[in-house]
Amino acid sequence: MKDLVSNQLVKYLEDRGVEHVFGLCGHTVIAFLAAMSKSKKIKFVNVRHEQIAAHAADGYARITGKASVVLSHLGPGLTNAATGVANAALDSIPMVVIAGDVPTHYFGKHPHQEVNMHADGSQWEIYRPFVKRAWRVDRPDLFPEIIEKAFALAESGRPGPVLVDVPMDIFSQEVDVALFERVRHNAKTIYKPSLDDELAARIVKTLADAKNPVIHVGGGIVLADSAKELKEFVDHMGIPVSHSLMGKGALPDNHPLTLGMTGFWGTKFINDQCKKADCILGLGTSFKEADCSSWYPEYTFSFPPTKLIHIDIDPSEIGRNYPVEIGVVADLKQALTVLNRVAKKLFPEPRQNKALEQEIAAYKKEFKAANRELEESNAFPMTPQRILADVRAVLPQDAIITTDVGWNKNGVGQQFPVYEPGSILTPGGLATMGFGSPAALGAKVAAPDKVVVSLIGDGGFGQNPAVLATAAIENIGAIFIIFNNNAFGTIAGLEKAHYNTTFATIFERCGEPYSPDYAAIAKAYGVEGIRIEKAEEFKPALEKAVKDNKPCVIDVRMQNNPVPTAGHWNIMDIYSPGKKVHHVSTN
Incomplete structure (x- = not known):
């Protein structure tokens, strides 16, 4: 049995649980829009500029925790959306961009709105510097496998956007429905790496032996849905938490061990607490420039002498900006689950630091008082x-x-x-x-x-x-x-x-x-x-x-x-x- 690619794509998105698509029309994508108009499960959120579509899809994905979908026309549509897609990429937000392109039989002839100054049929390369991967669909029978790979890659490992570039004639061609049926059997959730009890014990003991340990968290905590596990670990180990801008809220600001944001816009108290730490556990953070005072050791972080334990899903982040004593590639939810279990085994009673909690409370009270007149x-x-x-x-x-x-x-x-x-x-x-x-x-x-x-x-x-x-x-x-x-x-x-x-x-x-x-x-x-x-x-x-x-x-x-x-x-x-x-x- 055969059906149009556009119809099967809509059915695929419905089966995957996609409820909203953000985008803008264009002559290269109206076959897909026409197919979507018949859907009772997918709502098309129509915008007036592709950058709006990409940013809206970004916000949507941050709340749902699933890959959002952006629909874009070729050429100026794709370039208009680029800023929003790049923003999502640098913040590790899962997104699948489906873009129309010129017909396959017109590659290189410079038809209406084709971008081909340096290579024919190369529109998809515009996104190469910032997406996890970009595909161009050259044949309708390849589409099912590509769209399945696209969602899997967007949501797995370190999340991020991907591009599926579709020549407009592909949307209107027929495909064997069995090819879409085949990918529907593929697992839609991919399990992520954790850490073993032996390594967890080493990390917990290192933190417990430290005189002034600090946990520094980034946006990876929220992306991994591991805030609950973080709080459990902090409450049991009694370690204060600083955060990057992206990590704000990972531990509530009214928690007694929340220090606050570090770096250029951090306060002296928070930066000093990090600078004097003898051991820091970095969780889901890239240690970016603004969060680290441009990596100047006299302001925020000083590695060494401070020892760094760094856990992140992306191996390229381990040791990127600071040398690590222990580097771990793992999903933070999985890793913190193990750390909590091991910590409670090694230290059955919660470790408390009331003096530090009082110091943090006094600092917050003083900071609030200093702002009261302005507030x-x-x-x-x-x-x-x-x-x-x-x-x-x-x-x-x-x-x-x-x-x-x-x-x-x-x-x-x-x-x-x-x-x-x-x-x-x-x-x-x-x-x-x-x-x-x-x-x-x-x-x-x-x-x-x-x-x-x-x-x-x-x-x-x-x-x-x-x-x-x-x-x-x-x-x-x-x-x-x-x-x-x-x-x-x-x-x-x-x-x-x-x-x-x-x-x-x-x-x-x-x-x-x-x-x-x-x-x-x-x-x-x-x-x-x-x-x-x-x-x-x-x-x-x-x-x-x-x-x-x-x-x-x-x-x-x-x-x-x-x-x-x-x-x-x-x-x-x-x-x-x-x-x-x-x-x-x-x-």
Whole structure:
């Protein structure tokens, strides 16, 4: 029996449990769209720009823990989506991109929108630098095997995006249904490596013998769904936990042994705790530059003399940035399960460190007190600290937050308490401006019963305002809070501090601060739009938006004061050698 590839692809996705596909139409993919229109199980989330599709699919995958699906047209469609796919790649988010291509019989003839300046039929190579693998489907009989491999690779090992490039004539060709039936028998869950009891005992004893051990966690904890196992290990061993930006929330911020975020935007107390550690257990972290103060040993981590035990699913991360004493390639959920069992066998009674817990509690109290005046300020434009404090006061603990870049990302990492693992979605590796609002769309689609709020600057929101069209049409009840400082604020503060100018970083018209009326723009899209005129209006507006559970834009003017930085970033040495200046306020 034979059927069209497009029909069988839809059936394959249905059988795999795919419920949403994010994308945009184009002449190369309408055969697939026509087939999807008949599906009762798959919802197509239509967007106005492919970058929105990729970021939304990214947010969706972070919440579901499964590979999301992006549909893209060839040429400009594929390049438009590239930034969002690369962002997912650098944050290890599973994603299958299905892209249309020119007909196979026209490779190299430069038909409409073909990219072939250096090789014929080579569109798929655009994604080679950042996807786990890219396939071009040259024959319909190869399609079933390729799409099965694509999902398996996206979700296995270190997760990430893959590309399946499909010449448009392949969608419309017939394929033997038996080939799709064959791959349906393939296991859809692949078991991941663990560690043995002997190695676990060595790790536990090394930590127990250390004078000042620290556990440093990254986003890999959330990706591996191992936050519960992490907390169990921390509670039993009594070891404090620092985290990267991507690791925020892996252990709740109100846990007595949570130190906080390290590196450039980390505080001196947190960085000092890591620097003086004699042994650090790194879990699911790449020890990236911003989290490690550009790897300068005098600021955050000092390996050696500190000994490093590093566990990660990706062998290329072990020893990449710091030498390791014990390196382990393992799934974190499996590894922590073994570590917990062995730790309880070696130490039947929980190991407690009340003195350290009290020290951490005192630090958190002091930090909160130092921010209190800013958090309670009635100044307008509002202080960013007041905005974050009001957001935290209004939202339920399990609300999902998406950030963008700038104050909303760095300030949230440093000052905004997160209580539920996986409830904060942030663009870590690529730090992509414009991520926050479409990611909130995807998160809300994945978790419609949760409150979803995007914290995003006016620069970031201005990248993809067409996100509101999808929010309106699909009635996706995400809330978009725009931190509006009429600038690319973080870069403005850098340029002002080092070069005494804010050239090309401040939004002005005729010499005056300028910003579009985003509340009016929201209304034009058919979405609720609120422009805050004084600080006291913000909290009630957010409370109403949460209650309404409809798409809503809250545009709030904010002071452009930098996030405090106690760590270091090498770019400062490049800008101003021998000086200790970081950022300054541009207000």
